[in-house]
Amino acid sequence: MSSRSPSPSASSPTEVPSRSAPIDGPPIDGTPIGVPAAVAPMPTTRPPLPSTVTLKVTMALTGTVFALFVLVHMIGNLKVYTGAEHFDAYAHWLRTLLEPLLPYEGALWIFRVVLLACLIAHVGASVMLIGRAHRARGRFRRRGMGLRRLPATLMPYTGLVLLVFIVVHILDLTTGTRPVASSSFESATADASSAHHNLVESLQRWPMALFYIVVMGLLGLHLVHGLWSVVNDLGATGRRVRQAGAVIALVVAAAVMIGNISIPIAVLAGAVG
Secondary structure, three states: OOOOOOOOOOOOOOOOOOOOOOOOOHHHOOOOOOOOOOOOOOOOOOOOOHHHHHHHHHHHHHHHHHHHHHHHHHHHHHHHHHHHHHHHHHHHHHHHOOOOHHHHHHHHHHHHHHHHHHHHHHHHHHHHHHHHHHHHOOOOOOOOOHHHHHHHHHHHHHHHHHHHHHHHHHHHHHHOOOOOOOOOEEEEEEEOOOOHHHHHHOOOHHHHHHHHHHHHHHHHHHHHHHHHHHHHHHOOHHHHHHHHHHHHHHHHHHHHHHHHHHHHHHHHHHOOO
């Protein structure tokens, strides 16, 4: 019997050369010689434009502008408690602001254009983000979040109601378009304003007063979540900063909501008239 070992060049009939080994001969099952079969293909789709970060920052900045506007607007509206003379003087001052540098209502129209641009950017970014979120989530929904997530869940719906309110508010107290405005609406002139009269006459109609009250409650919900989202979307990560942001959001939302709701209630109760 021979005791020689098997030749090193002999191979077991069950051995298969590696697909990535640089050997002669055709590639195995189509894989090029010398290229590992486990290499994943590079992604061919580009991320959507504008980026999600850009959209969130846009919403944060424009939302901050609106929050400041509704806060200042509410403070100005509280002048209705000082009487018709002071409230009308305030409304007239807004129309003559920066005269003669700007024409009559010039500053007011600048504010309106800026707010309109912010509104378009805010709504556009919101629609795009909601669409992307729905596509990414598919048919799955998160359950059991409770009332804590209620403001966030209602954001698209409260936003839609606020858009309707903006149109109604302009027709009611700015342009005096009937039947939205009261039948006794008086347009402002270059010399005087009838803002107090128009506000009281409008809110003495209980359906309009109720509409204002409900919308201001929804505005409070929209503000408290929107301002809290500003803190997150602008990259705040510190615990104290986030806590301060939550407090500021709650205080501003509550102040705007309570201040604005008090006016139609006061008119209906006869305290303002």
